Amino acid sequence: MVVLATKCYVGGDARDRTLDSLRSLLDNDLADLAVEYDIGIREDGFPSVTLSGEDAAVARNLLTEQWGTITPHFEAGERYVGTLESWDDDGFVLDAGEPVRIPSEGIGLGQGSPEQIRTRFGLVQHVPLTFVYESGGAGETLSVGRLADDQRDRLYDWTRESGRVNVNSATRAEVRATINRAGHAEDIVTVERLGLLEQSIVCTEGTDPPGLLASIGSYLPAELLAVVP
Structure with missing residues (x-):
């Protein structure tokens, strides 16, 4: 069995559509x-995939590479994936099967409070983020890590592009359908999948990300954040 490092946190019909999307x-x-x-789906929202057959080991490795996985144990200096659970003045908290604190100095994305950084880089809640585990917690203290260097590089690259609008609580197909319904198909390059329910709309040159956000926001019961170059 492998536990994918992405969450299903919607209910009702939306949950059924999300599971159909995952199966596809x-x-x-x-x-x-x-x-x-x-x-x-585990109680904490992470999907578990039970594999059987001749290529089960290969499949497990492939899904780990594609999605990242939730593991029961961490080793210092190793890379893992967690979803952005919360943020405060002291940093981010990721859910990696257990809470992992990314302190402000471990975010490494420039100046500003964690909330300002989250908004500037379009980090919607539940987006998967790669981190390096540093130490375990004791008592009520959380485990501690830092964002991985390639994760930081990827986020910085977003600010050098033509702009993005990041969305949670929607599948890629739902986001694409919303863009078409709002008449903005020609204003985007693609919809990039960040997680199962977290998507990144890549804007064309000349498209205003905050304007696109305002236009499609009424169609999506989701958190949307614009990444402005």
């Missing part, structure tokens, strides 16, 4: 392998 994605990921799988 796994069908594509595992199409060339001799493997069968079953999906479950």
Whole structure:
């Protein structure tokens, strides 16, 4: 079994659509392998995938590379993926199967409070982020890590592009349908999948990300944040 480092936190029909989307994605990921799988959702919202068949080990490695995985143990200096759970004046808290604190000095994305940094880089809640584990907590103290260097580089790259609008609580198909419904298909390059329910709309040159956000926001019951170059 492998636990994917992305969350399903919606309910009702939206949950059913999200699970259908995940099955479709796994069908594509595992199409060339001799493997069968079953999906479950843990109480904390992380999907668990039970694999069986000749290529189960290969499938497990592929899903780990594609999604990141939630593991029961951490080792100092190793890379893991957690979802952005909360933020405060002291930093970010990621959910990596247990809470992991990324202190302000471990974010490494320039000046500003954690809230300002989150807004500037379009870090919607639940977005998966890669971190390096540093030390375990004791008592009520959380485990501690820092954002991985390649994660920081990727976020900085976003600010050098033509602009983005990041969205949570929606599948990629739902975001694309919303853009088409709002008449903005020609204003975007693509919708990049960040997680199962977290997407990044890549704007074309000349498109104003805050303007796009304002236009599509009424169609999506989601958090939207603009990344302005």
